Amino acid sequence: MMTYRKHYLLATIASATLLPFAAAAQTELTLWHMEQPPHRVERVQMLLDEFNASHPEIQVRQEPQNWGEVYAKAPAALAAGIGPDLLFAIPDFTPVLKDMGALSNISDFVAELDEAHDFIPSAVEAYSYDDGVWAVPLYNMSMNLWYRPSVLEAAGIAVPQTWDDWQAAAAALTGDGSYGMGLPANKQLYTDQTVYSVMVNGDAAEIYNADGTLRFDNPQTVEAYRFYNDMLQYSPPDAPSWTWGEAEACFASQACGMIMQFSVISTYETQAGGDADDLGVAPIPSQSGDEHNAIAYANAVMLLSRDEEKTEASKTFVRWLLQPENYGRFLNMEPGLFMPVTADGAEAESFWSDPIVEKYRSQIETVIDNSQNGMLFGFTSGRVFPAIGAISAQNVLAETLQTVAISGVDPAQAVADGQTRMQQLTE
Amino acid sequence: MKRPLRWNLILVAVLLLLVALIALPFWFVLTGSIKAPAEIIAREPTLVPQSFTLEHYVKLLAASDYPLYMMNSLIVASVSTVLTLALAIPAGYAFFRMSFRGRETLYRAILLAYAFPSIVILIPLFGIFAKLGLVDSRVALVLVNVAFSLPFAIWLLRSFFAGIPTEIEEAARLDGGAPFTVLRRIMIPLAAPGIAAVAVFAFVTAWTEYVFASVMILSDAKRTVPVGFSGIIGQYQIDWGLLLAGASLSILPVVILFAFVGRWFVAGLTEGAVK
């Protein structure tokens, strides 16, 4: 285990003491991200050390934050003028910061990077609205169905394609202390993601009409909620309090036959024996079985500095990060979770040469394939309206599920109420 | 005094219940932190560990600045304690040993502060601290913690100061002691158990505070244990082993501290607190 922290501290002390003597022009940048698990922080630090060494005029420092806190903290810190210069975040967060006037249009910069690395269009789309591009896409995450081939085989079932298959498979795998399909029902981002993953596979991807009015309340959405609620009977009883971690733990301990998750690879590797041949990943079943969709997040870096010099330094850092030889190592801070958003990144040697990636190569290729059909609620078909920031911050999708699953309200009524709630948050 | 057998049985039952309620959870946390990952999440939990590993601690110490968080927490909690005492003792002395106009009103005002919904001031306070350049500083945490423990601290000192016989104070004053000297030489030593209790209360309040620390502190190097701990909880994967190790380590310092001062704290509370 690397003691990178100590290096980091030493470096900080060194730069603090040496700074007066070094070139006065050194630009210091603060990077916030929510990739808090220790091994991710470690990987980011490794890259920062390299960057800082090769760019003596710039010093980038990371401050990992927590999703639970950052909604309160980032706007407050930015308003007080002590926020970060760079922030890795999801599309939902951008409108909030843009509303504060913390972001500026960087379409030229994104075009320049697109020229060099060729972005996946949908990744840029999630940050393009109001006549501008507001962040640089950095890494993709998309939801998949994870299972163990041996378990499905023992139960005599195939990988589910349609919703009917899926329900039958979940039923077959449930019993004797195990649960067929681990699904959350918490009022939390994970549930937003799993609910929406069901919605996009039931033809209910669009939350907005083209004119910005809400179309959440429609028969397809109701059907998706009804199905999700049916599936919950094959999920452990504590699922209403789950976040990502509990789902993975359930899968790792074999209590859950299947779960929906971005990636389970690192948990599977460290806590479940790590037999690569017995880890299956498939697209999320769709209602008809024809085309499979998934929720996908193109995470991006937002440039928040108001200072010309710092903005330039930030751009230098982003350019460096997207270089294929660095980019792959960056994505592999969590192998199997972060997918490339650039064409040359998808082929980068630095991405595929990681030992874990090599071991789970077939699974990761499937994940990349699945992510091609990625969508994100509120950011589909170019219909992006900033009010989605509050809707996703309040987890209205998950809240609506709770109305159905916990309060026992009829899905049609719950979805109608959900739309009313969205309306209120938008006003 | 002899108790009948029946009462002894009830007493034993209550005590066993207390042990189960308080000691058992800690037992599971401490032993869990040295179990292998598979045993931690096993469907049949084990009372006595079947495996032994220090990997969670190794990982915790290598991958997070836990010792640093601990140091920050100790600094913040100690300074908060000192400042609370520095403000509470004179105020308590004045409230409970002196008579002056408006005493009743002021005392009530302080008690009202105790009834303050703390979350109310989170937002405005962040703005104020930002203007003063105090955001992302341990000073901010000290100020907040003292504000929360001070009203209770003053109230707690009440019966200690009130319980000291007037004659002692009078005698000291007749000997020519200035009020401040009387406070320092006579009152503080006599109220020592109460002051110890207040100190522990202030320390624990600061040690356990999470909400303000999580919002006010931006940089990793200034995080306190609760915030650092919430950081390793992780949102995408839960590493129970890491968490249990983190929990064990964050319990440890207060337990050590309490091993030394616990008796005074309890004596302090029970000798005078409630009248």
Next chain:
Amino acid sequence: MKSPKNILPFAFIAPAILFLSALLIWPLVQAVILSLQDVRSVGTSGSWVGLANYRKLLTSPMFWDSAWLSLVWVLTNAVLQTLLALGAALALNQSFPGVRIARTWIVLTWIIPTVVVVMIWRWLFSTSGGIVIPVLMQTGVIDQPVGFFAQPNMAFATLVFINSWRWFPFITLMMLAGLTRIPRDLYEAARIDGAGAWKRFTRITWPLLAPTLGVLLVIGTLLSFNVFDIIWLLTAGGPAGGSRTLPVLIYETAFKSYRMSEAAAIAVMATLFLMAFAVIATRWLARPPEAR
């Protein structure tokens, strides 16, 4: 000319008063100002809207649900903590080997960070490795695993339990203080008069402990009203709003819905509720002991 004697008490009190004013009163004033505007996310500016936010609140079912939940939260916590603490205090007031150790370490649950409390119970109640469910199943209390945070009432009850678990030992010590104050010879006298244990409790312990209990109830109420982190970290106010007490609603409105001013209005209302309670309650607390 004022004699120094009159100034002195104020000199002693002034630092504390000034400190509390700067850290509590001034931010409260700011919150009131904020509540009269229409500020959305932190750092944006708004315009004056008068009492509009308050009017909206008074007609908002979510606010009243939340206020009701807060009331239930405070009451259930007070009752559970008092019962647990009373039992523990009566036991620890006896003499038995190890009583000193027990009296000292009972507060273990109170001296650890709330975040750790939350984590411990989340794990103990979980279906992956938690001890509670297997124990309940083996003893036949339940016949299949349950989700402790899955149903609103269950989640609420579980939160009350966890919060009381953290606080009752502290209350126990305060109660012990009251108990040790009861003269032993009263019991001896009663015993000689042939009073049974129950009678001794109802005739001596209870009446003499009642004032202490009153004080502790007030303190417990104030302490538990403000509990935010335990609820937020375990259920975030859910499921289905089942644990959305006023502090949770305030935080959610400010930082999730980005309605700063509305959050401030709720906060001001909550302050008024609490102050009203405190003003009444301090009639007990505020009596300076044997004013001299």
